[in-house]
Each structure stands twice: as C-alpha cells, then as structure tokens.
Amino acid sequence: MDFSSNIASQLNAETILPEGIVIITLLFILVGDLIFGRSSKTWLPYAAMLGLFASLIALCLAWDTATPIGFLGSFNGDNLSIIFRAIIALSTLVTILMSVRYVEQTRTSLAEFIAIMLTSTLGGMFLCGANELVMIFISLEMLSISSYLMTGYMKRDPRSNEAALKYLLIGASSSAIFLYGVSLLYGLSGGETNLNEIATNITNVSGGQSLGILIALVFVIAGIAFKISAVPFHQWTPDVYEGSPTPVVAFLSVGSKAAGFALAIRLLVTSFTAVEEQWHLIFTALAILSMLLGNIVALTQTSMKRMLAYSSIGQAGFVMIGLVSGTNEGYSSMVFYLLIYLFMNLGAFTGVTLFSLRTGTDKISEYAGLYQKDPLLTLGLSICLLSLGGIPPLAGFFGKIYIFWAGWQAELYGLVILALVASVISIYYYIRVVKMMVVKEPQEMSDAVKNYPEICWNLSGMRPLQVGLVLSMIATSLAGILANPLLTLVDNSVTSTPILQSVIIHDQISQLKTTADLANQ
Numbered sequence: 001m002d003f004s005s006n007i008a009s010q011l012n013a014e015t016i017l018p019e020g021i022v023i024i025t026l027l028f029i030l031v032g033d034l035i036f037g038r039s040s041k042t043w044l045p046y047a048a049m050l051g052l053f054a055s056l057i058a059l060c061l062a063w064d065t066a067t068p069i070g071f072l073g074s075f076n077g078d079n080l081s082i083i084f085r086a087i088i089a090l091s092t093l094v095t096i097l098m099s100v101r102y103v104e105q106t107r108t109s110l111a112e113f114i115a116i117m118l119t120s121t122l123g124g125m126f127l128c129g130a131n132e133l134v135m136i137f138i139s140l141e142m143l144s145i146s147s148y149l150m151t152g153y154m155k156r157d158p159r160s161n162e163a164a165l166k167y168l169l170i171g172a173s174s175s176a177i178f179l180y181g182v183s184l185l186y187g188l189s190g191g192e193t194n195l196n197e198i199a200t201n202i203t204n205v206s207g208g209q210s211l212g213i214l215i216a217l218v219f220v221i222a223g224i225a226f227k228i229s230a231v232p233f234h235q236w237t238p239d240v241y242e243g244s245p246t247p248v249v250a251f252l253s254v255g256s257k258a259a260g261f262a263l264a265i266r267l268l269v270t271s272f273t274a275v276e277e278q279w280h281l282i283f284t285a286l287a288i289l290s291m292l293l294g295n296i297v298a299l300t301q302t303s304m305k306r307m308l309a310y311s312s313i314g315q316a317g318f319v320m321i322g323l324v325s326g327t328n329e330g331y332s333s334m335v336f337y338l339l340i341y342l343f344m345n346l347g348a349f350t351g352v353t354l355f356s357l358r359t360g361t362d363k364i365s366e367y368a369g370l371y372q373k374d375p376l377l378t379l380g381l382s383i384c385l386l387s388l389g390g391i392p393p394l395a396g397f398f399g400k401i402y403i404f405w406a407g408w409q410a411e412l413y414g415l416v417i418l419a420l421v422a423s424v425i426s427i428y429y430y431i432r433v434v435k436m437m438v439v440k441e442p443q444e445m446s447d448a449v450k451n452y453p454e455i456c457w458n459l460s461g462m463r464p465l466q467v468g469l470v471l472s473m474i475a476t477s478l479a480g481i482l483a484n485p486l487l488t489l490v491d492n493s494v495t496s497t498p499i500l501q502s503v504i505i506h507d508q509i510s511q512l513k514t515t516a517d518l519a520n521q
Helices: 002-011 013-042 044-061 079-105 110-129 133-151 158-188 195-206 211-227 236-243 246-271 273-298 304-325 328-359 375-389 395-409 413-438 462-481 483-495 498-520
Strands: none
Touching (some): 079 246, 133 158, 158 195, 195 273, 211 273, 395 483
16 A cells, blocks of 8 residues: 555646646547537637646646655656646647638648647647656657658648658668767766756766767757747748648747747756756857747748748747856746746637638738628737737737847846847738738728638637637737736746755856956956
8 A cells, every 4th residue: 555655646647637638638539520420610729729728727726736756756747847748738728719710721730730739739848848758759759740741731732741851861871960969968877867866966076067068969959949039940930831831830938948848948958957048048049049030031031831831930039038047037937938938829720720721812912991791800819919929918018028138137138239220120920910901991802812712700719819819919918018927927937946946046146256256367
C-alpha cells in the first residue's frame, strides 16, 4: 500500500489533468465519428470545443498548486506553463470555430481534421511544461507531425500538397538539428535528461564554458528559431501560410509560436545559464533580422496570407525583446503579448477565412470597397489589423508598449529604437488593407466585392465563424482598455515560477559583483 501511494505521489498525475481532458475529448471525437459517420459533423465540433473549455477550467484550478512537478520530474505544471498551455488551448478553440464551414466547403472529413488539431494541441501543451529532454522531443514531434498533416489536409489542392512537402522537409531537418543539440547536452551533462540536473552537472564539470556547450546551444536555438519563424529560419513560413488551409495557418501562427517560446524560456533559462550572454546575443541578432525582414518584405505582398506570414515573422522579433531582457518585466511582457496576439491574429485570420469562403480569393486588391457589402467583416478585420500594428487604444498598442518598456529598462536601447522603427513600418501595410476596404468609392470596388454573395449566417458552419470574429474583435478591443488584470496575471505567473526567479537573482548578484569590482579598481 505504501509502495503504490509512493508511486502515485511521485507521478502526481493531477499535473496533466488538462491534457487528460483533451485526450478524452480526442478519443470521443474518433469514436463518435466511427459510430455516427458524417451525421456527427453537426455536433462533434461543439463537443471538441466543450472539451477544450473544460481543459481551460482545469488549468485555472491548477493555478498556484503546491506540487507542480509530475512524472518523476518530467513535467512541470508551474504557473508559467499554465499560461502557455491556456494560450494553446484557446487558440485551438477559436481555430475550430473558423474551421467548421471551411472544412465542410472542401468536402473533407471534419472529425479527422479536429482529431489532428487536438493531437497537435496535446503536443504543444505537453511541450510547454516539459522538464526533461525525452519529453521535450516527443512533445515537439507530436506538435510538428500533426502540423504537417494539417498543412496537407486539402489533398485535392496542389498548393496544400506543396506547402506540406516544404514544411515536412524543412521541419524534419530542423528536428534533426535540434535533436543533435539536445544529444550533445545529454552527453556533456554525463547522461542526464532532467533540465535542472543538466544545468548542475554542466556547471560542475566545466564551469559551463566549453566548445561543446556552445555547439549544443547553436543547434538548440536553430530548432527553436524554426518553430517561432525567426529569420533566417523563416523560409518555410510564407509558402506554408499561402498554401495551407487558412484555419491551419491561424493555429500555426499562434499555437505553434507560443509553444516555441515556452520551450525557449524553459530550456535556455534552465540548462544554458552558464552561456546566458551568448544566447542573449544570438536572440538579439534573430530579433533584429526578424523585425527588419518581416516588416519590410510584408510591404511588397499582394496576398493577405503571405502578408500575415511576414507579419508573424516581425511579431516574433518583437516578442524576442522580452526574452533577451532576462528580467521579470521582460518575461511578463512576452507572455502578455502572446496572450493578446492570440486574439488579434486569430481575428485577422477569421476575417480572411470568411472573405475567401465568400469570394474564393485572398488578394489584397480584391478587398477594395468591402465596407459597402459586408460592414461586420470590415469592422472586425480592421480592428484586428490595427491592433497588430499597435494603434491605440487597442490591445496591440499596450502589448508593444510593455515589451518596449521592458527592453528599455534592461538597457536594450538600440533594439527598442529599431523595434519602434519596424513597428511604424508595419502600420503602413496594415492601414493599406483597412484603407482598401473602407475608403474606396463604390465605382472602385473590386470584381470579387461586386460579385459578393448575399450575407447569410444560417448556412451550416457560418454561425461559429461569426462568433469567432465577434469574440476576437471584442477581446482585441477590451484587452487594451482592461489590460491591468491581464498584466497582474502574467506578472504573477512569472514571479511565482522558481526557475525564472533563480536566474534573475543570479544575474542581479553577478551585476552587483561586477559593479563592486569596478568600484574597487
């Protein structure tokens, strides 16, 4: 009896209760589709959303849990992981809302699509709390392979097949590079897989300063940079975004990116403390390249999906400022920005999905005069795009202000000034789309808008799209005005996470020692 209770306490399976709910939902979707067939498409999406909502409630109940470590140290359910897991679950919930009509119109199986998306969600959620190398790699591959399948889900579309092939080839290469990096980490630590043990052993063996650890760092960062679409590991992003089903792109732009940043924080902060200056320098370079290339190339795009692809590269550059800061405020600004980025980016993709369903195109020029035919879509898309550009008083403005302030406090003056310039550039191409929709005269309407079908929300799957658009629009508007509760939430998640606080205290002690040495000299 004592043995079984001891094993149960070490496993602490309660830490993965939210993921367990998603697993049960996934099995229910598969069995429901098997029993009821195509007739189940009317209720299966809502069952999936109910399961994700229950998972979010379980995440809320797990806040400030006394024993966050589970499965013999392999999983860490601390508050930071809870925030990131909630972002991924929320992104899947909103993505399913926009998927129902899209998948039905392509005459493919909705249940299979939802099942693959839930599998990808599971991989992302486990990755956010993974505290051990094997679990990190399995979770990463679970997320990646499911993403490849979703990218090529429209089998009859040559562009979808091409996007899936490119994503698979580049993704497999990045996974191999990442695996080589973590295998080096495993060897240098003397055969340890737990991140905390790795950090301790590497410091004891060589003081953390060796050529091997630097090579491992480069390979690990290359794998992470691919996942967050950072330049120069961004080559897959525009083609995959353009060729993939739009709901899949929406999930990749938020869920996959959030999981990548969660992995970056947990792995780099825990295991690479001895080479902190080096990885800060690398991410500074990645941030500069991503902000410049992403926003400048977005200016020249004619497709909405490709424009949003380069926009997401630029947005990743902004988020990296918080990572490079290495302070409480820096990590909090990262989480806060990703939380509001969820709503404004998914809202933009919901608008693009709705427009492409009604017109069959995603060309920016075809949006001309849309306000005359569809005021709701124009309003929702305009608010989300302006928020992405950082126009006050929308959520994106407060997110960027917080990130820039955190960078300025960390004395990253050049990086913040560059980010301000990149942000101004981004406003131009976002406002260009808004101007195209609103300012054009009736005689300047595009052919797609002239032939715009009569708005009918009673069609199957259209109501969820409408709900997703309205919810994203409201959240993007109110998250900026009511930012204080969200800021308090993310600050608590950072200040109550032991791994971050230990690193921050260590940095402060090092700075004090450096100051004292300079004063003595």
